[in-house]
Amino acid sequence: MKKVTQMTKAFETEVVVIGGGIAGVCSAYYLARRGARVVLFERGAVGAQASGVNFGGLRTxxxxxxxxxxxxxxxAQWQKIETLVGDNCETEITGHVEICDRPEHMAAVEQWAGMAETHGVGAQLLSAADVARRFPWIGTKVLGGCFVAGDGAANPRLVTPVFAIAACKLGVDIREHDAVRTIRHDGGCFQIESESGTGVRAPILVNAAGAWGARLAAQFSEVFPLDVMAPQMVVSEPFARVVTSTVDYPVNGRFFYARQIGRGNLLFGRGPGRADLDLGRARYVPQNLFDASRIAVDVLPFLRGRNFIRTWAGVEGKSPDSLPFLGKSRAIDGLIHAFGFSGHGFQLGPGIGEVVAELALNGRTSTQIEGFDPYRFAKHSGAMGNAPLIQTG
Ligand SMILES: Cc1cc2nc3c(=O)[nH]c(=O)nc-3n(C[C@H](O)[C@H](O)[C@H](O)COP(=O)(O)OP(=O)(O)OC[C@H]3O[C@@H](n4cnc5c(N)ncnc54)[C@H](O)[C@@H]3O)c2cc1C
Structure with missing residues (x-):
């Protein structure tokens, strides 16, 4: 029998954020820094889905x-994270190297590095000799690579909860274990009701529901093509530090990536697991783990004989072009979409927060986000940009 909850409390605020992953929590944090009153609903615990179980890579x-x-x-935000939230969340700016063993990949990387320089990324192309000298722990034969010194990694277990604590200190009202159940729009305000029966009215609503973002958008008859993916990870037992930067390496069209954390464990990822949106859970696929482990030992031969002690996968939303849906709704004034980060949204988190705050409070952002237009697939997917709002539940 469906649980019936009486609506017990109803109050007004300026912005409601749905989703307590890095996108939602950073949005709430940057909104509150600018003085907005914010309520955030999270179905489980903040940072317990993709934002808390990812690889932690901060890669441009x-x-x-x-x-x-x-x-x-x-x-720019990661570089001052301790000043922002009072904790450095084990952030290390130790660089990121992508290595190449095929001429066509090397050519693509050279082209990327040229483009990236027009944006000021600080990408350095490396020869095979450069890779051997700078990263002697890489065992596989390479043609060269590309290194970005300003990239790094942070501990995803810490980042979203720490931003959430900082947001609470700025006055954000975070409601964990309380999923949003119904949303109505009366032409001026959203009326949000949660599983606990809490009712909130706000003129601005941020859809930061991660892999569930398209389901939430469907409540407004907006159709976005979002698939679900399940990146999977492995961690080794700890050992003395060898790996000085994050390494990325494409094998058979899929990237293998690895880094070693301060406590000595090596983390690596490759190969999809399986995700279930209804359960909100992902499982690793054993065969893909074996493949990833074989590649790990090829690329990082010092791993031979080490134990891999734990594995997991996370639920992530993926768009057809692997770019997010980030921008204002064309259907409903005050609705902002920020979901579908397609396996690489952790690094973007604080940027998403700043952009959402600008969209919510200024109506536009100073950052180029045209490529994330939520309606870019409309003609293929039948997405409706101006459909009337309907009540859900
Ligand atoms: C294993 C793995 C490795 C990855 N590695 C990297 C990496 O190295 N670097 C990188 O940049 N990115 C990485 N990513 C991607 C990154 O983790 C995600 O892109 C990012 O965390 C997405 O954040 P989010 O806030 O959009 O989603 P989520 O973290 O999924 O948060 C969305 C939240 O919305 C909540 N929610 C949904 N519906 C409702 C509702 N109705 N009411 C209330 N709450 C609701 C969910 O419970 C969830 O907590 C990786 C992902 C995985 C899974």
Whole structure:
């Protein structure tokens, strides 16, 4: 029998954020920094989905050109994270190297580095000898690579909760374990009701529901083509530090990526797991783990004989072009979409927060986000940009 909850409390605020991943929490944080009153609803705990289980990579290296302005904006925030939130969240700016063993990949990387320089990324092309000298722990034979010194990594277990604590200190009302159940729009305001029966009215609503973002948008008859993916990770036992920068390496069309954390464990990822949106869970696929482990030992031969102690996967939303849906709704005034980060939204988090705050409070953003237009697939997907709002539940 469906649980019936009485609506017990109803109050007004300026912005409601749905989703307590890095996109939603950073949005709430930057909105509150600018003085907005914000309520955030999270179905589970903040940062418990993709934002808390990811690889932790803070990479501009290799990003598609439309993402670079947002990624660079985020990079400037990561560089001062301790000042922002009072904790450095184990952030290390130790660089990121993408290595190449095929001429066509090397050519693509050279082209990317040229483009990236027009954005000021600071990409350095490396020869095979440069890679051998700078990263002697890489065992595989390479033609060269591309290094970005300003990239790094942070601990995803810490980042979103720490931003959430900082947001609370700025007055954000964070409601965990309380999923949004119904949303109505009366022409001026959203009326949001949660599973606990809490009712909130606000003129601005941020859809930061991650892999569930398209489901939420469908409540407004907006159709966005969002698939679900499940990146999977492996962690080794700890050992003395060898790996000085994050390494990325494409094998058979899929990237293998690895980094070693301060406590000595090596993390690596490759190969999809399986995700279930209804359960909100992802599982690793054993065969893909074995493949990833074989590549790990080829690329990083010092791993031979080490134990891999844990594996996991996370639920992530993926768009057809792997770019997010980030921008204002064309259907409803005051609705902002920020979801579908397609496997690389952790690094973007603080940039997303700043951009959402600008969209919400100024109506536009100073960052180029045209490539993330939520309606770019409309003619293919039948998305409706001006449909009437309907009640859901
Ligand atoms: C294993 C793995 C490795 C990755 N590695 C990297 C990496 O190295 N670098 C990088 O940049 N990115 C990486 N990513 C991608 C990155 O983690 C995601 O792009 C990012 O975390 C997405 O953040 P989000 O806030 O949009 O989504 P989420 O973290 O999924 O947050 C969305 C939240 O919305 C909540 N929600 C949904 N519906 C409702 C509702 N109705 N009411 C209330 N709450 C709701 C969910 O419970 C969830 O907590 C990786 C992802 C995975 C899974």
């Amino acid at each position: 290296n290799g990003r598609a050109e439309p993402e670079l302005p947002l990624s660079l904006r985020a990079r």
